[in-house]
Amino acid sequence: MKILEDKSLKTTPIDTLGEFALIDHLTKDIKLENSSTILGIGDDASVIDKGDKYSLLSTDLLIEGVHFNLAYSPLMHLGYKSVAVNVSDICAMNGCAKQITVGLAVSNRFTIEALEELYEGIKLACKHYGVDLVGGDTSSSTSGLMISITVLGEVEKDIITYRSGAKINDLVVCTGDLGAAYLGLQLLNRENEIFKDNPTIQPDLGGNDYILKRQLKPEASVKYIKILKELNIIPTSMIDISDGLSSEALHISKASSVGLTIHEDKIPIDHTVMNLSAEFKINPIVCALNGGEDYELLFTVNQQHYDKLKKDPDFTIIGFVNDQSQGNNFIATDGSSHQLTAQGWDPIKK
Ligand code: ADP
Ligand code: MG
Numbered sequence: 001m002k003i004l005e006d007k008s009l010k011t012t013p014i015d016t017l018g019e020f021a022l023i024d025h026l027t028k029d030i031k032l033e034n035s036s037t038i039l040g041i042g043d044d045a046s047v048i049d050k051g052d053k054y055s056l057l058s059t060d061l062l063i064e065g066v067h068f069n070l071a072y073s074p075l076m077h078l079g080y081k082s083v084a085v086n087v088s089d090i091c092a093m094n095g096c097a098k099q100i101t102v103g104l105a106v107s108n109r110f111t112i113e114a115l116e117e118l119y120e121g122i123k124l125a126c127k128h129y130g131v132d133l134v135g136g137d138t139s140s141s142t143s144g145l146m147i148s149i150t151v152l153g154e155v156e157k158d159i160i161t162y163r164s165g166a167k168i169n170d171l172v173v174c175t176g177d178l179g180a181a182y183l184g185l186q187l188l189n190r191e192n193e194i195f196k197d198n199p200t201i202q203p204d205l206g207g208n209d210y211i212l213k214r215q216l217k218p219e220a221s222v223k224y225i226k227i228l229k230e231l232n233i234i235p236t237s238m239i240d241i242s243d244g245l246s247s248e249a250l251h252i253s254k255a256s257s258v259g260l261t262i263h264e265d266k267i268p269i270d271h272t273v274m275n276l277s278a279e280f281k282i283n284p285i286v287c288a289l290n291g292g293e294d295y296e297l298l299f300t301v302n303q304q305h306y307d308k309l310k311k312d313p314d315f316t317i318i319g320f321v322n323d324q325s326q327g328n329n330f331i332a333t334d335g336s337s338h339q340l341t342a343q344g345w346d347p348i349k350k
Helices: 003-009 019-027 075-091 112-129 180-197 210-218 222-230 245-256 272-281 284-291 303-311
Strands: 037-039 045-050 053-061 094-106 132-138 146-156 169-174 237-240 259-263 298-299 315-320 329-331 337-339
Touching: 003 075, 045 303, 053 075, 075 222, 075 237, 094 112, 112 132, 169 259, 169 303, 180 210, 180 272, 180 284, 210 272, 222 284, 237 245, 245 259, 245 284, 245 298, 272 284, 298 303, 303 315
Parallel strands: 094 132, 259 329
Antiparallel strands: 037 045, 045 053, 053 146, 094 146, 169 298, 169 315, 237 298, 259 315, 329 337
């Protein structure tokens, strides 16, 4: 009762903190008790010693109305995406996903057929990534659909890659291209608004297959992990790009106690993103920096690998690592230098 009396006086709204400050606030006093727990909170996955290898463990939550809108997210794609985003966190540790469990909260407006569709997507992704679905939990929900997936993966001890290993003068590299997923969301939102105003108008999504796929059915970077192995490259640090390039760069910066400098003219943008962003009057670089959900990898690597990376179109060198005192910098195409700030997607902050 004493505890209740004291605590009930204080009512701080959670949106006074952002997502990461809230996690820090709630977890800063947690002490790891088991010697097998190599790393707890703070990276893309936690790391557990399993003798010859490390196990990797991570959870991601997808909530209707926050992470997806069922007006334009087909349930099969949603099922696929919910697995892919979890596998992506295992890739970010340079590992390989092996098992998932699926937590599902569902309201009674869903039919069995609808949930079958969701599971078709989940099963398809499991097959694609070679992951076994080994359990979960199911409950009713009073406010829409919630999917919580936990993934278990593994990685050889000598190639595990944390957010914290970036070294001064390393190259900053990203995979694939950036900004498409955010633009896909803008496109779906626009067509949904038009449809709501006049349901006789059919959505105009033609010619934007790549951009829509990047939003609705993203892939985890399994293929890039494989290529890095083949090229004999172990990144010094790595993270998956779920909240936008700038936010992820700052995570590496903070975890590694270094600064990152990123060059605008090096950021890889697909030509379809260039074209559609002009139509939306959005700067495609802003989509890449602050958009999120691209699920590419951002990593740092020793300069000795420059030639191998330069030759491979899967990777783009976008900058370099500098001393922490020089901060995180964004060099615009006109040569001007700006401080890199995170305006990435935050589900908690207003
Ligand atoms: P990611 O974007 O890679 O999925 P998050 O930004 O969601 O990672 O989380 C950052 C870190 O905080 C991770 O190590 C994650 O495990 C941890 N974390 C997130 N939410 C919680 C929570 N409610 N309690 C404890 N740890 C959490
Ligand atoms: Mg991640």
